[in-house]
Amino acid sequence: MSFLRTLGWLTRRSAKNAELRDELRFHLEQDEDDLREHGAPGDEARRTARRGLGNLARVEEDTRAAWGWGGLEQFGRDVKYGLRQIRRHGALSAIAIATLALGIGGVAAMFSAVETVLLRPLPYADADRLVMIWLDMAKTDVTTKHNATPAEWLEWRRRNTVFSDLATSQPTDGVLSGDGGPEQVPARKVSWTFWSVLGTSPMIGRAFTEAEDLENVRVAVISHGLWQRRFGGSPDIVGRTIAINDEPYQVIGVMPPGFYFLPARDIDLWMPASFPPWMRTNFSWHNAQVVARLAPGVTLEQAQQSMSALSLELTAKDERGPHSVTIVPLRDEIAGRTRTALILLLCASAAVLLIACVNLANLLLSRGATRGQEVAVRTALGASRARLVAQLLTESLVLAACGTLAGLLLALPVMRFLERLIPEAMSPARLALNWRVLAFAACAGGAAVLAFGLAPALGASRRPPQLGLRDGRRAIGPRSHWLRYSLIVVETALAVVLLTCGGLLLQTFQHLRQTDIGFQSERLLTFETPLFRYKDFDRRVAFVEAEVEKVRTIPGVVGAAAINLIPFTNFASATFYQLEGQPQHSVPTQVALVRNVTRDYFTTVGARMVEGRFFETTDRRASMPVAIINEPMARRHFGDQSALGHRFKFGELGDEGYLYTIVGVVRQIPETGVLDDAKPVVYRVFEQCDQIGDTKAALVVRTAVEPASIVPAVRQAIWSLDSNQPLARIQTMEDIIERQLSTPSQSSALLGAFAVLALLLASLGIYGVLSHAVAQRTNEIGVRMALGATSGRILLFFGSRGLMLTLAGLSIGLGLAAIAARWMTTLLYGFGPDYAATAGVVSAVLVTVAALACLVPARRAAHINPVAALRSD
Amino acid sequence: MPPRSSPSSRVDLLQGTLDLLILRTLSSGPAHGLAIAKHIQRTSEDLLQVETGSLYPALHRLEARGWIAAAWELSDKGKRARFYRLTPLGRRRLSAERSKWEALARAVTLVLNPAD
Numbered sequence: 001m002s003f004l005r006t007l008g009w010l011t012r013r014s015a016k017n018a019e020l021r022d023e024l025r026f027h028l029e030q031d032e033d034d035l036r037e038h039g040a041p042g043d044e045a046r047r048t049a050r051r052g053l054g055n056l057a058r059v060e061e062d063t064r065a066a067w068g069w070g071g072l073e074q075f076g077r078d079v080k081y082g083l084r085q086i087r088r089h090g091a092l093s094a095i096a097i098a099t100l101a102l103g104i105g106g107v108a109a110m111f112s113a114v115e116t117v118l119l120r121p122l123p124y125a126d127a128d129r130l131v132m133i134w135l136d137m138a139k140t141d142v143t144t145k146h147n148a149t150p151a152e153w154l155e156w157r158r159r160n161t162v163f164s165d166l167a168t169s170q171p172t173d174g175v176l177s178g179d180g181g182p183e184q185v186p187a188r189k190v191s192w193t194f195w196s197v198l199g200t201s202p203m204i205g206r207a208f209t210e211a212e213d214l215e216n217v218r219v220a221v222i223s224h225g226l227w228q229r230r231f232g233g234s235p236d237i238v239g240r241t242i243a244i245n246d247e248p249y250q251v252i253g254v255m256p257p258g259f260y261f262l263p264a265r266d267i268d269l270w271m272p273a274s275f276p277p278w279m280r281t282n283f284s285w286h287n288a289q290v291v292a293r294l295a296p297g298v299t300l301e302q303a304q305q306s307m308s309a310l311s312l313e314l315t316a317k318d319e320r321g322p323h324s325v326t327i328v329p330l331r332d333e334i335a336g337r338t339r340t341a342l343i344l345l346l347c348a349s350a351a352v353l354l355i356a357c358v359n360l361a362n363l364l365l366s367r368g369a370t371r372g373q374e375v376a377v378r379t380a381l382g383a384s385r386a387r388l389v390a391q392l393l394t395e396s397l398v399l400a401a402c403g404t405l406a407g408l409l410l411a412l413p414v415m416r417f418l419e420r421l422i423p424e425a426m427s428p429a430r431l432a433l434n435w436r437v438l439a440f441a442a443c444a445g446g447a448a449v450l451a452f453g454l455a456p457a458l459g460a461s462r463r464p465p466q467l468g469l470r471d472g473r474r475a476i477g478p479r480s481h482w483l484r485y486s487l488i489v490v491e492t493a494l495a496v497v498l499l500t501c502g503g504l505l506l507q508t509f510q511h512l513r514q515t516d517i518g519f520q521s522e523r524l525l526t527f528e529t530p531l532f533r534y535k536d537f538d539r540r541v542a543f544v545e546a547e548v549e550k551v552r553t554i555p556g557v558v559g560a561a562a563i564n565l566i567p568f569t570n571f572a573s574a575t576f577y578q579l580e581g582q583p584q585h586s587v588p589t590q591v592a593l594v595r596n597v598t599r600d601y602f603t604t605v606g607a608r609m610v611e612g613r614f615f616e617t618t619d620r621r622a623s624m625p626v627a628i629i630n631e632p633m634a635r636r637h638f639g640d641q642s643a644l645g646h647r648f649k650f651g652e653l654g655d656e657g658y659l660y661t662i663v664g665v666v667r668q669i670p671e672t673g674v675l676d677d678a679k680p681v682v683y684r685v686f687e688q689c690d691q692i693g694d695t696k697a698a699l700v701v702r703t704a705v706e707p708a709s710i711v712p713a714v715r716q717a718i719w720s721l722d723s724n725q726p727l728a729r730i731q732t733m734e735d736i737i738e739r740q741l742s743t744p745s746q747s748s749a750l751l752g753a754f755a756v757l758a759l760l761l762a763s764l765g766i767y768g769v770l771s772h773a774v775a776q777r778t779n780e781i782g783v784r785m786a787l788g789a790t791s792g793r794i795l796l797f798f799g800s801r802g803l804m805l806t807l808a809g810l811s812i813g814l815g816l817a818a819i820a821a822r823w824m825t826t827l828l829y830g831f832g833p834d835y836a837a838t839a840g841v842v843s844a845v846l847v848t849v850a851a852l853a854c855l856v857p858a859r860r861a862a863h864i865n866p867v868a869a870l871r872s873d
Numbered sequence: 874m875p876p877r878s879s880p881s882s883r884v885d886l887l888q889g890t891l892d893l894l895i896l897r898t899l900s901s902g903p904a905h906g907l908a909i910a911k912h913i914q915r916t917s918e919d920l921l922q923v924e925t926g927s928l929y930p931a932l933h934r935l936e937a938r939g940w941i942a943a944a945w946e947l948s949d950k951g952k953r954a955r956f957y958r959l960t961p962l963g964r965r966r967l968s969a970e971r972s973k974w975e976a977l978a979r980a981v982t983l984v985l986n987p988a989d
Contacts, residue, residue, distance in 0.1 A: 020929075023955045027907045027925065030952070034907075053925045062926060066934035 020063055028053055078391050082398030092367070093399065096360055100403025100448060102757060103356030105410030106349035108441040112411070112431045113418045114342050117335050119436070123259045125199025126293075130330035131300065132262075133166070133290040133307065137323040145326055147286040150275040153191075155314055156290070162303040164295045167193040168288035169261070173696065174220075174269045175530045177724055178243040180230060184530055184728035187244075187269035188261065194270070197293045198261075202253030205238035208272050216274040220249040224257035226268040244269065245532045260426065262289070262334065283318065284576065291330065303327055338423045340826050341747040344501065348754040351494045353444060355761045358491040360452035362484055362765055364396065365459060366772045389457045396453025404445035408433065411441075421746050455483060484769050485805055488762075492809020492846070493816060495755070495762040499842040500817035500835075501824060502755035505748040507833035512744055517567075517737070518669040520606035524733035525707035526566050528698045529718060529725055541621075541686050543721070544697045548598055550717045556705040561604035562686070564596040564694040566729075567671050568736045577682070579637060580647040580659065592633060592680040593671050594650070596689055602628070602666060604702050610634070612644045612664030621687040627660035633680030634665045648682075650690075658690045673740055700733070707732045747827065759846065762809075763853040770802050770857035782866040791862035798861045802854030803847070810846055814839050891923065891931050893974055896959065896967040899941060903958035905948060906932060932957060940966050 028049055035045035053059065086093040124130060133156075134145030148156070153168050160166070167190060174187035195207040208219045220242070222231075231237050241248045249271070261267060279285055294303055308324040315322045332339060375388060415431040422431075529547060534540045544562045551560040574591035599615040601607075607614075610631050619626050627648075634643040649659045660682070671681055686694075703710055711730055718725050774781075781794055821835055898904065898912045909932075910923040935941045940963030948954040959967070 019955070020933075022953075023906065024925075024929070026905070026948075026952060026954050030905075030907050030948070030950075030954070033950070055926070059926045059929055062930040063933050066930040067937060 016067065017060075017064075020060060024053070024056065024059065074390075075394060078394035079398055081391070082395040085395055086398065086402070089367070092363065093402075096363060096399055097403045097406055099356045099359055099761065100400060101406035101410050103349075103353030104404050104407030104441060104444050104448065105414060106407075106754060106757075107346070107353045107444050108407060108437060109411040109414035109418055109431075110342070110346040110349040111440045112415050112433065112437045113421055114346050115434070115436050115440075116431055117338055117342055117422060117426060118331070122331060122334070123200065123256075124330075127330065129294045130198065131292055131294060131303065131327045132330055132333045133292055134326045134328065135286070135311070135323055136326045137321075145328075148288045148290045148325075149283050149285050150273075150279050150288045151281050151283050151285075152311070152314065153288045153290055154280060156292075156307070156310065157193075159310060160307065162295055162298045162306045163292040165193050165197050166290055166292040167191045167197040168273055168290055169194060170273065170287050170289055172271075173528075173530060173728070174244045174271070175246075175532070175726055176230065176242065176244060177246065182724045182726035183230070184528065184726045185226060185268035186266060187271060188267050189271050189273045191273045194291075197291055199293070200255075200259065203256040205251070205253030207253055213272040213274055216272065218244075218247055218249040219252045219272065220244060221253040221255060221270040222251055223255050223259070223266065223268045225266065227254045244271070245530070283315070300327060300329065334423055334426060336423050337743055337826055338421055340824060341421065341743055344820075344824055344827065345747060345750050345754070348498055348501070348751055351498055352754050352757050352761070353448065354451070355491040355494050355758050355765070357448050357451035358487045359761055359765045359768065360399075360448075361455050362487060362768055362772075364452060364456035365484060366768070367456075392457035393449065393453050396449045396457070400445045400449045400453070403448070404441055407445075408438075408441055411437075417746070418750075420742050459483070481773070484772075488765055488769055488805045489809040489812065491758075491762045491765050492806055492850070493813035495758040496810055496813025496842060496846060497817045497820055498751070498755040498758045499846065500814065500838055501820050502748070502751040503838040503842055504821055504824070504833045504835065505744070505751050505827060507838065508828045509741070509744045509748040511833070512741055515670070516667065518607055518667040519567075521733040521737055523703045523705075523707055524605065525701040525703060525710065525714070525730070526698055526733055526736070527714070527730040528566075528696050528728045530696045530728070532695045533722070533724065537689075540694070544598060544686055546721055547697075547699065547718055548600070550721055551699060551701055551714055554710055554713045554717055556703050556710050556713075557701055558704050559600065559604040559702040560699060561601040562598045562697045562699050563601055564686075564697060565671070566698040566700070566736065567669050567733075568673050568740050569671075574679075575650050575682075577648050577650050580649075582637075590680070592629075592682045595671065595681060595683050596686050596694055597683055599685055601683070601700070605669075605700055606702075607669060608667040610665040610667055611642060612662070614664060614666075615683075615685050619685050619688065623688075625658035625660045625684070625688045625690075626663045628664040628666055628683040629662055630666055630668045630678075630681040630683075632668055632678035633682070634662075636680060656690075658688065660684060660688075698729075744827070759849060762846075763849045766802055766806065766850055767853040767856060770798060770854055771860070773801075774798060774857045774861040777861075778864055781861055781864050782868075785864065785866040794864075795858045795862040798858035799851075799854050802850065802858070806847060806850035806854075810843055814843070817842075889970075890974070891927055892935060893967070893970045894921070894923075895928075895931060895935060895957075896940065896963055896970065899957055899959040900964065900967055903946075903956045905954040905956050909957070935963070939963075 031049040031052060032045045035048055036042065040048065086097075121127060122130075133148065135148055135152075137146050147170075148168075150168065153166060156163075157166050169188050169190040172187045172189050173184050176183045176185060192208055192210045192213040195201055201207055202221055203224070205221070207221060208217070211217075212219055222237070227233055227237055231240075234240075237251055237254060240251050242251055243249070255270075273288075275288075294300070304325075304327045307327060311325045312322045335342075378388060379385075412433070415433075419431055529543075531540045531543065534543055548560050548562050551557060575594050576591050578590070597615070599617060599619060602609075602614040612628070614628065615626070629643060637643065638646070643662050643665050646662050647659050648662070649657050651657055666683070668678055669681070672679065686697075701707070701710070701714065715727055718727060781789075785791070785794065817839070818835070894913050895909055898909050904912065906925075906928055910925070910928050913921050913923050932941070932943075936943055936957070940960060941957045942960050943955050943957050945953055946956045
């Protein structure tokens with residue numbers, strides 16, 4: 001209350017001052033009048049009254065002091081004094097502010113990314129209760145998490161005891177035609193429970209019902225973005241019929257802006273999953289991605305245990321082995337690997353800030369020592385210790401405030417860079433300096449003040465004044481030496497951790513960059529065309545062949561081919577297969593990714609053959625079904641033997657379906673992503689597929705010119721075949737790969753930057769402390785040299801001291817780095833970088849840099865002229 | 874013209890005593906600064922003379938603590954003056970301070986006049 005009143009008065013400061021002057025004037029006039037009334041002559045009365053009042057300015061000042069602004073005014077004076085100090089020690093202050101700005105800028109930018117990805121609320125009600133459920137099918141070839149089957153989802157819904165409800169969804173595409181040109185948009189088929197599980201609903205209209213889902217009614221919910229973009233935000237959108245994949249769908253709802261869901265892109269359409277009856281009881285169609293909401297009071301662990309048991313029970317008789325489930329919080333699913341990267345980088349930036357603070361503390365400790373005299377004079381004049389600490393801390397605060405502001409300016413460009421780290425599911429999220437980031441920066445600045453300001457302030461105020469008065473410059477005790485030395489060890493250790501982690505990440509990134517992708521990605525344009533418009537198999541094959549032929553005639557095109565899914569598309573749909581002559585199971589246990597291609601695919605992308613042949617013009621629908629497999633699959637089944645001539649089929653051996661003969665083995669092409677482990681892949685030609693299957697074909701076009709330049713010609717070519725055909729996801733192969741590498745490349749670049757910064761700051765710290773030690777001990781060195789110490793011994797003395805500190809920091813740092821490396825394994829993508837070699841390189845670099853930082857002050861000490869040194873004192 | 878006492882005849886006020894005197898003065902009604910000073914001087918038979926340099930800081934301090942409140946009103950001579958008056962909080966304070974002072978005075982008197 002009294003603080004508020006004080007604050008209230010502060011805002012009326014000039015009014016209060018005027019009031020006080022009025023009050024005192026009244027006092028004077030009234031006193032004068034009274035005196036005159038009692039018979040004093042005019043002049044006499046005025047003089048007496050004036051004398052009675054005393055020193056007017058003094059009265060005013062004392063009264064103002066009673067207003068309770070004392071502390072604040074004192075603070076204001078300290079701030080002014082701090083600003084004056086900054087100006088007076090220009091170079092020193094500039095270094096301090098720049099150091100702090102680097103530290104705070106980095107940590108603020110990193111926090112903004114963490115805030116966006118890990119802290120900002122997801123667009124679902126009570127999002128922390130949402131989880132994804134994946135099958136954990138360790139007994140099959142695929143050890144990564146698997147989608148559930150619709151049948152499992154239904155059983156889980158019926159029998160689980162831990163969820164309020166479960167929903168399924170699966171990615172698909174939808175081609176819009178009708179108003180405007182044809183356009184392919186990302187879509188998702190979801191169960192009717194999707195909306196209630198996420199706790200969200202359309203902003204206009206409604207979601208679909210259970211009956212509409214079961215009866216396969218053609219209704220759709222569209223995104224806010226699509227509504228605005230394609231339908232101009234028209235208010236009568238609900239109830240309108242639009243053409244999706246050439247079928248009439250009724251729009252029944254529009255989602256609010258900002259709503260998103262997995263997978264890694266914006267979704268514009270939601271349609272009923274409408275599993276056909278046969279799929280509802282089938283346990284081998286793994287096409288239901290399950291999201292569930294934990295029931296009230298149920299923990300993640302309880303859900304995990306309960307669901308694992310249920311799944312093992314449901315799949316007990318499965319020949320592929322009973323399998324468990326893995327439950328992952330939705331937030332982690334969305335953040336993915338970025339989560340670890342972000343936390344690592346936030347820690348790294350915090351470490352840099354800490355190092356910056358350590359350096360500043362050292363800087364201020366040195367300055368505090370030279371300010372001994374000033375502190376001593378103030379103490380002698382009666383300043384209390386608390387007052388001195390307050391003043392020195394205020395100076396640090398001023399410095400920190402400048403550093404924080406500069407840091408925020410620095411953070412802005414870094415944030416633009418960091419936007420590339422946002423997981424695709426959340427993009428296009430923008431990083432912003434919102435209140436959370438500003439509050440965080442303010443806290444970081446405040447923590448920095450305490451970190452770098454407190455020790456020097458306490459140190460400077462502790463010294464007995466007579467010490468400072470006698471010799472202001474050298475008044476520093478041995479305790480403070482130890483403080484500084486341990487600070488040096490701390491910052492060296494931190495720098496070592498950052499350098500080591502940075503080195504590991506950099507190695508991983510180099511490794512990923514140099515990974516053999518099995519084909520040539522340069523000047524390769526890719527795009528997708530949907531195929532659902534052609535209802536029967538022959539017309540689909542004919543269209544794919546026609547578009548390849550048409551595109552091939554475009555000037556600048558060297559070759560063209562089609563594949564059902566472009567490499568690196570993160571789409572890991574796998575199919576069970578059985579090899580002829582292998583032990584028989586009633587259901588197959590091995591899975592491979594299946595890719596359907598045109599015959600020229602391998603030559604167009606420049607794939608490399610291991611053995612056998614590529615597809616040839618003789619491989620037609622009527623001829624013997626043939627397949628080309630990748631090297632990992634060949635090695636798995638045949639080891640060093642040849643895979644050629646062996647036969648296999650999809651599904652069960654007794655089933656209908658082609659028996660494919662292996663005619664070739666190709667070098668592995670990372671179909672699901674650069675970062676994924678080797679998976680078995682089967683390639684076959686479109687013509688020899690045994691079912692309608694694919695709903696889209698992707699074209700890969702090898703060009704002699706810049707790939708983007710032929711896009712208009714390609715579009716014309718496709719439209720000349722079918723004017724309703726949209727071209728989707730037009731991109732170059734290099735862009736696709738670049739995007740895949742963006743998390744490792746961004747994070748290794750950032751971590752590298754932080755590590756270099758840490759190294760520089762740490763060596764600056766070592767240099768600063770040793771220089772200071774030399775400057776302080778000039779006199780002592782002079783005495784030693786006068787007594788016969790050689791300059792070599794002096795050099796050794798200071799040099800070894802610096803190196804000892806470095807080595808202490810190095811050993812602590814390497815220990816911490818080993819722990820950090822274990823924690824960041826997910827960022828190393830299964831690639832085991834050479835920790836020992838990294839540690840070796842880091843040690844060498846650090847010792848070299850530290851040696852240089854030690855050498856300069858040590859040499860200065862060794863070259864001190866003893867006579868001059870002694871005389872100077 | 875009333876005599877102005879010479880500095881040597883004045884009694885220095887103990888720390889905090891001025892506050893007590895001001896509160897007591899205001900307990901008989903609102904008054905402006907000069908009136909308060911004169912009242913203290915008169916009732917103490919000129920033994921206590923309140924310095925302006927102590928009076929106004931004290932008044933403002935008491936106001937800041939909420940023991941007295943101030944408002945601009947017209948004085949009996951028709952001039953605008955800042956009048957102070959006791960708040961309920963101040964009244965409670967006065968009785969507390971007063972008993973403290975009386976206890977102290979009694980104690981000091983006892984020490985000065987031992988009953989042996």
